[in-house]
Amino acid sequence: MSKFSKLGLRRAAGACAITAVAAIGLASMGTGNAAAAPLANGTKSVSGLDGEKITTKSEFNSQYSVARVANNGLGRTALLSGTFSAEGSEGVSGKLTIYILAGCQVDVSGFSGETGGTLSVLPSPSLTVSGGISLPIAPGEATIQPVSVSKSFDAGSKAYVQLQDFEIEFPNCGGYASARTIAQVMGGKGYEISDDDDTVTGEGTFLKSKLYGQPFFVS
Incomplete structure (x- = not known):
């Protein structure tokens, strides 16, 4: 049976069986599920x-576009909710990570989520706020941002990540904004990440895939 080893992957924190991320403040302003698309x-x-x-x-x-108080057309905000899960077959363990792919005046429906292509993809680090992310992107730019949680799953178990009214803010977007989720999973038999050098080891095939969510516009 073959063995795999892969470098450069960061170990994710999180010990709960179900990981939930909730936005604060805006959730109490009449933005419940009844108003969400x-x-x-x-x-x-x-x-x-x-x-x-x-x-x-x-x-x-679901997602809900939030009207900005300034009403000057220079920003967009959406509240995103959803439940993501990953489960391996017998003996297979791994990690589930959620990302947000977003663009200002860019249609992200056909965007692969990689750093290549004709779009201007911004560096990964960005301003992170409590219960959400802020994406200071200009028209014609796109970015991929990780949600600040990942969840590992052991063989025979399932990992969950739940977003509840997770805020996505476009502070400098003067046109329309578009976004979608990416649920990335990596794993294999005997999947393990070294605490010393982040080396990923295991037996058999190393599996990695991305599940893209439905694109949506933020008005």
Whole structure:
């Protein structure tokens, strides 16, 4: 049976079986599920050469565009909710990480979520606020930002990440804004990350896949 080893992947923190991220402040201003626009569910399975399998799901998704108090057309804000899960077949463990792919005056529906292409993709670090993210991007730019939680799953168990009214803010976007979620999963049999040098090791096939959510416009 083959073995894999991969460098440069950061270990994610988190010990809860269910990880939840909630925005504060705006959630109490009449932005409940009744006013939210539903987004499509999704599921994706990947298989390895030795029969390994990981299934990723995205469910109960919705978004709500929040009117800005300044009303000057120079910013956009949305509240995003959804539940993401990852589960491996027998002996398969791994990690689930959620990202936000967003653009200002850019249609992200066909964007692959990689750093190549014709778009101007900003560096990963950005201003992180409590319960959400702020994306200071200009028209024609796009960025991929990690949600500040990841969840590992052991063999035979399932990982969950839940977003509830997670705030996505576009402070400098003068045109329309577009966004979508990316649920990335990595794993394999005997999947393990070294505390010393972040080396990923395991047996069989190393699996990695991305489940893209439905794109939505932020008005």
